[in-house]
Amino acid sequence: MLLVxxxxxxxxxxxxxxxxxxxxxxxxxxxxxxxNKVSHKKAILTLGxxxxQHIRTHHNPYIEYHADFQSEQIATEH
Known part of the structure; x- marks a missing residue:
């Protein structure tokens, strides 16, 4: 459910x-x-x-950190 x-x-x-x-x-x-558990495992791995693949194809594969909020750092993908 998390991947969905x-x-x-x-x-x-x-x-x-x-x-x-x-x-x-x-x-x-x-x-x-x-x-069964095997079917769910296959579905999880396939969805992941x-x-x-979509993110790698459409975005640069690096993560940049921004300190936009007071003391918190947020990871963003470009």
Missing amino acids: HIKKYYESTTGEVIPTDQYDALHISPVHIHK KEIV
Whole structure:
């Protein structure tokens, strides 16, 4: 469920859509509790791979730190 939330958050903040064709083809979601552990593991790894591939393809692979908020540092990807 965490990766699904990460995907939705990323899409809402960037306006980009992460294509998840391989994940969607598995026809399994976090709420499918009747599916076995192996199927869920494959779905998690597939979704994670598609999210990372999208970010690597569309953004530079480095992280820059900004101290925009008082004493907090926030990691941002460019």
